[in-house]
Amino acid sequence: MYNFEIEQPGTISDAVRALGQEEAQPLSGGQTLIPTLKARLAAPSVLVSLSGIDEMKGVCMDDEGRLCIGGATTHATVAQEAAAHYPGLASLAARIGDPAVRNRGTIGGSLANNDPSACYPAGALGSGATIVTNNREIAADDYFQGMFDTALEEGEIVTEVKFPVPEAAHYEKFLQPASRFPLVAAFVAKFPDGVRVAITGASNGGVFRWSEAEAALSSNFSADAIAGLSLDGSNMINDLHGTGAYRAHLCGVMTKRAVAAIG
């Protein structure tokens, strides 16, 4: 990696101030950024570490019954502390990467990066979560804007994520054999007023909601309800590990299995 300065602010406001410097970049768990730096594919002059900001850490329930997770909370902490409140999401966190990744990687980092094959974007979009930043709240439906693209402005930090808790949810993923990221994964959440289905890993546009499946499942929550549905693979990721057509097929299989797991 290239040389850089590192700052470790203790508060959100100090972090925002530090990020105002030229070529500054936030560093959360570093599970994507550190390998990128090691490969000399990024050259920030200042890294602003978010891992020392206590107000961005932890898991709690708010007065509206939402699960609130600080942006700098690790996957391992979510897996453990959210289990009693939102088991479907805790299970997603428990299956990200390997133990080393889960003990360093954070929810805010994952959502800010918006890797098209990451797990958390499916959990946030599938839950209809609210992404809280240092200066606003963004609905998940407005937040994810394409592969590695979000509604975040330059220097804006994901400080917290608020998850409405569904009646039941399940995240079903099929692993890419090399990276063990999802090749395709489906997050299905059953709310009193309808079902949300978010798919990650499949689309060139990043995480997306499968609206036809949502409609079908909202009127009949069973694997059979989506048996006849299919997605168009022509705009899906086509690489060494699977064609767009295969990924489109897996969207159906993973969704069906997620529904079956909820029962």
Add this chain to the structure above:
Amino acid sequence: MPKDGGIGASSKRREDVRFLTGNGKYTDDINMRGQAYVHFLRSDIAHGKITSVDISGAEGMPGVVKVFTGSDFEGVGGMPCGWQVTDKHGQPMQEPPHPILAQGKVRHVGEPIAAVVAETYAQARDAAEAIVVDIDELPAVVDMKAAVKDGAPKVHDDLTSNLCYDWGFVEENKDAVNKAFDDAAHVTTLELVNNRLVANPMEPRVALGDYDRSGDESTLYTTSQNPHVIRLLMGAFVLGIPEHKLRVVAPDVGGGFGTKIFHYQEEAFCTFAAKACNRPVKWTSTRSEAFMSDAHGRDHVTKIELALDGDNNFTAIRTDTYANMGAYLSTFAPSVPTWLHGTLMAGNYKTPLIYVNVKAVFTNTVPVDAYRGAGRPEATFQLERLVDKAAHELGVDPIALRRQNFVTEFPYATPVAVEYDTGDYNATMDKLEEMSDRAGFEARRKESEAKGKLRGFGVNAYIEACGIAPSNLVGQLGARAGLYESATVRVNATGGLVVMTGSHSHGQGHETSFAQVVAEMIGIDEGMVEIVHGDTARTPMGMGTYGSRSIAVGGSAMVRATEKIIAKAKKIASHLLEASEGDIELKDGAFSVAGTDKSVAWGDVTLAAYVPHNYPLDDIEPGLEETAFYDPANFTYPAGAYACEVELDPETGQVTIERFSAADDFGNVINPMIVEGQVHGGLAQGIGQALLENCAYDSDGQLLSASYMDYAMPRAADLPMYQVDHSCQTPCTHNPLGVKGCGEAGAIGSPPAVINAVLDAMRSGGHDIGHIDMPVSPGRVWAAMHGGN
């Protein structure tokens, strides 16, 4: 009754203590005073003409010692190739020059163009970014069949084409083979790809060059499987350093798998640069560099045909293979698709007529050379897939068809130039049928089907030629080296022994199993025997470790040297016991006079050798140290039968290995636990090839699988608990230990069993697709079941 020491005992691996406690000493652990670091600027273009390399911006950068380009090596030899293949017209292969740093052209992504030596690694890397390279990009050749078409861009402008050689074996049999196909009652044809692999040893390559000006002596520390071979090749052919002025040390090495046999540019560079800069120069490969600079493995495209008579006897085999050489000839590359592949095309079968055609092709890809099994897995895969396909076409049991055609009488001279000394292929198949519980398979299939899964059972037989190799034979076949092995046994005054072997252990456990052999011969505790390897200054000239040769060839050299020790020790004992030499017996570490209770201990004899007060000085010299070189009379022929049982999820195409059984005949076994471990590792690599691993290039010659994000290595969870057996033992007839070698069997025998099982599972679901290429990734299986490719 298990032994607690010596030959046949599962002695714990003594070297594991240092490996598991972090005390191994690897090349990168060696750091010298004044050491500088080199970073190689590598091509990111597959094929192009270098129009300029401007290093002026780099030379003044902080910490830079010296910047090298191809022009610094114009007076230096290129990388040599150790094997010359003669083509079917009697002409030598086309052999292009292979520069240390690119000269004139770049020919594959990863080829080093320039090298920066600096005070720190980071400074070297920073300065490398200031080098300006102009390259006129040329069209890349990646596909082998396209590469040999008229008008294809040439990888090497001075060669007549991209065809390295067109090899026919045995050319004289070609017409008879073709006639057998004309007369056949049935012909089975199969086209397949043997996928390109990256070896991925846990420890990436490292080279550290050192130069002692006072003695004009160069030392290279390197991650090698064969330090003497590196000394010979680099000293004699590249840098012109006489062997007495060049020492090569390969200390603990963290896995080789073939890719650390070869002499690489980085080794020659560091040795050269250490003298040029007058300070030690170190290079440590990153994993990313390893993907694009370690020699790759496999990469064959084959059409194979089998002719059978009306009784299902095999009458002839005909093959047509394209073998990728990559952009340059790596050290032993030409031998892999020819003498390590064509000679194995008989497999376990008494097919009377065989013709093998291999076209070796240059492409704009990383050089391809030996990888665990080297040629033999390619032969086994095509043959065992073909036999299975024939069985299904004919509607006969695949095991029965194999048994009907097995070689059963030994020695057996194949029609492809080798003679199997011994074996019992029905015995290993019997054992396999029992271990794999073939009888219970249908019930297990029903259980899988009840869960919505398909289940398949696949089997194969295999044979390999190991114990490489008789020097006079390989010399006739084009080897530019002998393939004997050496050992020096040095007995110390107080009775302990140091055995200096030319074999090299890079994970195989030689320090344990070799000590077991010597201790058994003398009848002393294994702890009294120390094994030294990996240093040309300490060991006699040896050819190193590959081709499952170490116990068969290196072990035999050790036996011969120890026999000399025992013979001399008996002379000393007869003097001490005042008895005739012919009456002296050695048992349990003591010499006794036959028929009497007179004896003298091993330690008394060794002490007498070095304190020769009461000693037959008129007859023999003091001291007790002997060297032996052993050149094998033939290859060894380990063989066996493997069975794989898979479950296949028809909705996703995911294949999981549910059971894997391996029945091997390795001849005599020195350490059963180590043998089992070797088989486990080989199976993991073979299953990795079959299910997961795939080194892929795009049509521009860019490496698509250039990191672990895209190159899938097998992990523990991908593998089943293996059932492994080596109780079927037909000892090798021509080496003193009766051993055959076990290092490569797992990687050779497992891929066809996996693929045969996957195809069986697919057939049970109504998808009779004939063949599927490796790796059988979920996407590929799903596509095949839905009419795609």
